[in-house]
Every structure is written in C-alpha cells, then in structure tokens.
Amino acid sequence: MSRTPAPTTSPWARRADSAVHGYGLYASKDIPKGTRIIEYVGDRITKSESDRRDEVRRARQEEGDDGCVYLFTLNKRYDIDGDVSWNTARLINHSCDPNCETEYAKGGIWISALRDIAKGEELNYDYGFDWDNFDEHPCRCGAPTCCGFIVSKDQRWRVRREIARRKAEKKGREFTTKKWKFRPEQNPMAKVRWGDLMQLKARLAGDPKHIRTLAVAESLTSGQIQARIGLISGASTFFHGGITAYSIDAKVNQLGVDRAAAEACNAVSEEIAIQMAKGVAQAMEADVGVATTGYAEPDEAGGVKRPFAHWAITLKGARGRWQVTTGLVKGRNLSRVAMEARVADKVIAALVKAVHPAGRESQA
Numbered sequence: 001m002s003r004t005p006a007p008t009t010s011p012w013a014r015r016a017d018s019a020v021h022g023y024g025l026y027a028s029k030d031i032p033k034g035t036r037i038i039e040y041v042g043d044r045i046t047k048s049e050s051d052r053r054d055e056v057r058r059a060r061q062e063e064g065d066d067g068c069v070y071l072f073t074l075n076k077r078y079d080i081d082g083d084v085s086w087n088t089a090r091l092i093n094h095s096c097d098p099n100c101e102t103e104y105a106k107g108g109i110w111i112s113a114l115r116d117i118a119k120g121e122e123l124n125y126d127y128g129f130d131w132d133n134f135d136e137h138p139c140r141c142g143a144p145t146c147c148g149f150i151v152s153k154d155q156r157w158r159v160r161r162e163i164a165r166r167k168a169e170k171k172g173r174e175f176t177t178k179k180w181k182f183r184p185e186q187n188p189m190a191k192v193r194w195g196d197l198m199q200l201k202a203r204l205a206g207d208p209k210h211i212r213t214l215a216v217a218e219s220l221t222s223g224q225i226q227a228r229i230g231l232i233s234g235a236s237t238f239f240h241g242g243i244t245a246y247s248i249d250a251k252v253n254q255l256g257v258d259r260a261a262a263e264a265c266n267a268v269s270e271e272i273a274i275q276m277a278k279g280v281a282q283a284m285e286a287d288v289g290v291a292t293t294g295y296a297e298p299d300e301a302g303g304v305k306r307p308f309a310h311w312a313i314t315l316k317g318a319r320g321r322w323q324v325t326t327g328l329v330k331g332r333n334l335s336r337v338a339m340e341a342r343v344a345d346k347v348i349a350a351l352v353k354a355v356h357p358a359g360r361e362s363q364a
C-alpha cells in the first residue's frame with residue numbers, strides 16, 4: 001500500500017476561507033512578480049486515462065456534484081490530475097483578472113505571480129477552460145472583465161455573444177453574429193487596474209484586527225477614484241466615503257481648505273491637495289485621506305496649456321502627526337476623459353505604495 005504524501009506547502013501562501021469559492025490560498029507575505037509560488041502536483045496520468053476521468057467527473061456533475069476540474073496538460077503524453085489531497089494548489093480559485101498564472105518549470109506545473117501581490121491577497125489564476133459547456137462553471141470573481149463564467153480569457157467574447165443571442169431569443173428578436181459586436185469600452189470600468197484595487201484592499205483590510213480606513217476628496221477626478229474603490233467586494237469594511245469638491249467654496253466649506261491659499265492658485269497646488277486630503281480624513285474620521293486637484297483639459301484663460309493634476313495622500317500617525325505623500329500627473333495630449341482616468345489610476349497605484357504597512361512602521 002502506498003502512503004499518501006503530506007500536503008504541499010509554500011513559504012508564500014496559506015490556506016483560508018475564500019470569499020469566492022470554498023477554500024482559497026492567500027499570500028502570506030508580499031510576493032514579487034515572477035515568483036514561483038507553489039507547484040501544482042497530482043497523479044501523472046496518460047491522455048486516455050485523463051479522458052476517462054473527465055467522463056467520470058461529468059457523470060458525477062450531472063448527479064449534482066460541483067464538478068471541479070483539476071486535469072492539467074503536462075506534455076504530449078501525460079496529464080496531471082490535481083484532485084488529490086496533497087495538492088494544496090488545487091485550492092486556488094479562478095479569476096478573470098488574475099494575479100497568478102501557470103508555468104511549466106522544473107518538469108512540472110507551477111503557479112507563478114503575474115504581478116506584485118500584496119500580503120493577504122487571495123491568489124488566483126485563469127483556469128483557461130474552453131467555452132463549450134460554460135454554463136457549468138459560473139464565476140463570481142468580481143473583476144470588471146468577468147463574463148460571469150469561468151472561461152479562458154481569449155474565449156470570453158464567445159460567451160458574451162452566446163448570452164446576447166439567448167437574450168435576443170428570449171425577447172423574440174432576430175440575432176445574427178454579423179450584427180453582434182462586443183465593445184469592451186462600453187463598460188467604462190473594463191480597463192480599471194483590478195490588480196491595484198486588490199492590493200489596496202489587502203493593504204487596508206487584509207488583517208481584520210488592523211483595518212485602516214479611507215476617505216477621498218476629489219476635484220478633477222470627480223468621483224472616479226471613489227467609483228473604482230466601490231468596485232471592490234467588501235469595500236465598506238475600510239472605505240468611509242468621499243466628497244467631490246469642484247468649487248473653491250466647496251473646498252473651503254466642506255474640507256476646511258484655506259480660502260486665501262486656494263484663491264491664490266485657483267485651488268490647484270500641492271498644498272491644496274494636502275489640505276483636501278487631511279480635511280476629508282478628518283471630516284470622515286478615516287486613517288487615510290486622498291485628494292486630487294488640477295486641470296482635466298487646457299484652460300486658455302487661466303494660462304494652462306496642458307492638463308495636469310496634483311494629488312496627496314495623508315496617513316494619520318501617532319500624536320496627531322501626518323505622513324504625507326504627494327505627486328504630479330501630466331496629461332499631455334490626453335482627452336479630458338483619458339486624463340481623469342489616468343489620474344484616478346495613478347492615485348490608486350500610489351495609495352497601494354503609501355499604505356504599505358512596512359513603510360508606515362519605518363516612518364514611525
């Protein structure tokens with residue numbers, strides 16, 4: 001009788017309840033992009049054995065089993081069946097905008113980091129399923145690019161087309177694939193940097209005992225930062241809220257910005273951004289304040305030739321001290337819409353860095 005091997009472990013990951021599906025694997029520390037996190041192990045089986053096991057799985061699924069698929073192509077002759085107790089990597093869930101990928105290395109299959117991953121983030125990769133029978137695998141990953149089903153990225157357009165066809169059929173409308181066209185830009189959030197949002201969530205709320213709260217004050221981004229944060233599942237655990245303050249009066253009255261300083265620069269300067277960030281953090285009793293102010297398009301009368309924006313992030317420290325980070329975003333040749341989106345994306349990326357727990361300790 002052969003002994004069952006012990007479950008695989010990784011210094012980079014730990015298992016825990018997943019918000020998405022059953023158990024999941026989570027980053028136990030910050031993981032740099034490209035890191036091989038854990039090997040995907042299992043029974044090495046021939047292709048014909050693999051087909052046979054897939055048949056068994058399908059039959060079980062028809063009887064109400066959850067029908068998880070753990071079969072992996074290893075090479076031309078063999079597959080790996082990862083449905084074994086010692087394959088810890090089988091706990092990793094699918095995401096349509098994942099932070100990991102599978103990689104062939106050292107004669108096996110590895111789960112590797114696609115980007116920098118923050119401690120506390122759930123690990124996930126694109127399962128790469130074919131789109132046929134997509135109904136069998138609904139997806140709840142929450143990414144803006146999610147099509148609602150676990151399907152390989154390059155085939156998701158087929159699922160969207162099929163869903164559109166079914167909708168048309170239900171309404172008795174004619175549907176032709178010629179007419180059908182999916183335009184991702186119709187969803188303004190489709191290009192949001194999901195990875196930054198997932199890292200931000202882990203940084204602020206990854207440790208339930210040490211949640212740091214956030215408030216946002218926006219001028220030129222006019223709610224775009226708040227809209228991005230609102231996409232994060234469970235955002236209410238750390239996001240207190242935000243204010244869009246366009247006029248000088250709004251900045252002065254709602255955020256406590258100094259009127260004379262604001263009037264001197266049309267409320268566009270690094271100092272005003274800092275005052276806005278501190279003001280909103282205080283108004284909403286949040287640990288972290290973030291603010292933007294600037295020009296989303298040229299202003300001939302004001303002598304502004306190109307769009308630019310100041311942003312500020314303020315972290316409440318010990319004894320009423322603030323840790324402040326600021327930046328400037330230039331928007332040469334950008335449209336108003338593109339400039340606003342760029343500033344919102346840059347500020348969220350800056351937030352991920354600014355709220356790094358190690359960074360905070362070193363400043364204390």
Ligand SMILES: [Zn+2]
Pocket residue numbers: 095096097139140141142143145146147148149
């Ligand atoms: Zn998804």
